[in-house]
Amino acid sequence: MATSSVSKGCFVFKPDFKKRKISVPIEDYFNKGKNESEDSKLRFETYQLIWQQMKSETERLQEELNKNLFDSLIEFLQKSHSGFQKNSRDWGCQIKLREIPTAALVLGVNVTDHDLTFRSLTEVLQNNVTPYVVSLQAKDCPDMKHFLQKLASQLMDCNVDVQSKEKESVQVTQKKIHYSMDSLSTWYMSVTQKTDVKMPRKKRTPPSQWQSPPVVLILKDMESFTTKVLQDFIIISSQHLHEFPLILIFGIATSPVVVHRMLPHAVSSLLCIELFQSLSCKEHLTTVLDKLLLTTQFPFKLSEKVLQVLTNIFLYHDFSIQNFIKGLQLSLLEHFYSQPLSVLCCNLPEAKRRINFLSDNQCENIRRLPSFRRYVEKQASEKQVALLTNERFLKEETQSLLENLHVYHTNYFLVLRCLHQFTSSLPKYPLGRQIRELYCTCLEKNIRDSEEYASALQLLRMLAKDELMAMLQKCFKVFKSSSEKQLGNTAKRIEEFLAQFQSLDAEAKEEEEDTSESQSKGLQKTDLYHLQKSLLEMKELRRASKRQTKFEVLREQLVSFIDSLAREYLLLPETQPLHEVLYFSAAHTLRQHLNAAPRIALHTALNNPYYYLKVSTSHLSFHFISQ
């Protein structure tokens, strides 16, 4: 058993009793006190549905991101193993040192995410390379004895499905034996030979066209292993390599230099190390955000504060994608738990359907929403009355408002991506390099009021033609790739801009003539003062005329076009009526849950025990008094 505690000490683990039957179904926890009416069950179900979708999306993303890495790893394993197999009478192979093929897998410092990566890696390897995949952790292997014992027991488990049931009892007794590399290799020989003779091939091990599949050993946290254990193991297994085809995978969190730091030359010369690098976790975060939040696929959205809390934890504290996703899940849960109107946080057709079944209470909730009240105030007086008194009218209006919200988001993300294309490669990155930074600024305040935006536009006004065209190209692709037809007009505008920039080349010559003309104005005879004045004027004129070149005009147009896009579409979510339905904004609650400060928790617990004990106050106070 393990604790998640970071401090050292004695921990008492009570034996697991049979789990008490929970009499209350989980969704009932969504009932907040007495307000049972507000669709808590439906909300819970919606939460589960959305979470499932998000989860499978993240898993899919993870798989996609790991694919390259895993593919190259598999290729390496297969190649090095076929080297084993050749076992050739080739002159070179006989004399050369037999090196253990080793993959140094650099995974970054987000150790908490590694487990998942290793789990899927194991799975992939078992499906593609060999059934014998073992992963060890440093804390299980303080010395050689434990190391080999763990290795052996896991290795034999790998084979359990191939071996018959009766063998299993033998294995249990075997566990008491001190394993040595010798016994391991004899075991390996017996297993591989036996399966060759007896079993045609089980379905789980398709790639065993090899006579002897390699044994892949994954050391999950290479840095934490004691150097002595690691060195000894490498020395021993290199001596048994011909009978026990081992392949090592080092999971490295920091940098591959540790291999040299931990292993002296005499040992590292026994390895044939190749380096594999996984995607940086920051890029991973960007993709996750891109696919989960910057999309209309999921209706759920985060407010600026919440997003800031989550990204700050990520960037400042742990770099852990898993934690980020946990945080996201928590906000989702909290949103559905605390906001009664979150029933409507689902896809548009379903939400419209649900509106029709809203209770009176829920209608009242809608009317109480600040954004809705602001909206009502702007309406004509008879419409105001209708909205506040007529349920049917209210529902119809809500439907159309929700639809507007949906359209708003579609446009918002398109324009956001488009703006990002323009600002992401500017010098010094006034609006950030990542789209998440831009998104945060846009959520925080009206982007057009920010200094950074102004300086970004200023920089855009100074870009050269080919840079602008490259950006336009990318932008055009963004619009093309989106299936939505909302901003068709804009896409056309961008295409026009592109065409205009292209045609500039042809007109370049004419411009030159223009400039020479302006110069021909010439100087007239005057006194010093006038001369200065006219010189200044000419300077001004020249500057003005320079700005007047066709390219500059066009560039100016383009910048103002982008500006207009931002003005029109990148509105603050708070300005949208009913935004509370989709946006989760309780950053404070989230922070409380995620950044637990032990001292505060202790204080609360002592002051107000029922806060944690979840027992009613009266009952508890009685209990305390009786003591």
Place this chain on the structure above:
Amino acid sequence: MPHLENTVLCRESQVSTLQSLFGERHHFSFPSIFIYGHTASGKTYVTQTLLKTLELPHVFVNCVECFTLRLLLEQILNKLNHLSSSEGEYSTQITCETFNDFVRLFKQITKAESLKDQTVYIVLDKAEYLRDMEAYLLPGFLRLQELTDRNVTVIFLSEIVWEKFRPNTGCFEPFVLYFPDYSIGNLQKILSHDHPPEYSADFYAAYINILLGVFYTVCRDLKELRHLAVLNFPKYCEPVVKGEASERDTRKLWRNIEPHLKKAMQTVYLREISSSQWEKLQKDDTDPGQLKGLSAYTHVELPYYSKFILIAAYLASYNPARTDKRFFLKHHGKIKKTNFLKKHEKITSLVTLQLLTLVGHDDQLDGPKYKCTVSLDFIRAIARTVNFDIIKYLYDFL
């Protein structure tokens, strides 16, 4: 022994010493022999070939593999048992937990007909590992002949001199035999010995000569040299295969191979890139400069606060405590005091990354002490990313 001379090169004197020590099969030999010498000086190879060609009953055990007493003793006994029992006969596994049992069982096994009346040799390779085991083990093995009253000789192979073995309680002194390093001439001779069948011996010898010219200053390890020789040989042959040069065109061949070997010294010899990658590069004829070695990746991405903790730890580890005032009062407030909510968690994670290590006792629950283990270059790179001029705060740079 003409056969032996062909297989064991440049170790004639050691071989003859050993042979005279061993004597006839039934003679009692010296109770324990201690052979030492550097890595790849032929200790294991000579002993093994000698025992094999003379067909002496022997057991060869590598002490690295036997990390417990029990494994070591059992391995010796089982191998011995295997020797004594005739072929094909299935002998049961012997279990043996103490040295006392070992002596008893040893006597039992050596009673067998096939082991009677001749010296049995027990070779313990990498004997330095014995020092970490039970203290009585080494003295016990040294006088095994006396303890068991059998004709047995224990041979220790080690890279460490005997003086470092000698227990302070005193023990039976073994016969010490030193295997000196191979001279460059020896290396040349041995390496040239395994020339590939498709090329002449002279051609390969010339190649070995060039190889030694480049590598002898940095590496005298025979195994490693041999590995390098095989790795780079295809490149050497390249002009010959292409028909650009003849086998005797040494100058041309030298000009072709020399820069290549120098590159190999910086990369594959240091295990910066693996030998398979090197072979691939050779085949594709690409510049090895494109492939970054392991040491090229020193950059480590850390979360923002972790960087500061690491910098603080580095400063605390390398500045004397009395200088704190001087650094942190003068530039008052230069290091922003950040309220670390997850400080402890982060320290433990830095420890698992081996950037910090725990000093002092493990059982000290309150106020554990850590030491920063990163290099100056590393911490400078980290400090640069957060715009912190660490040199200004280091006592050693004042």
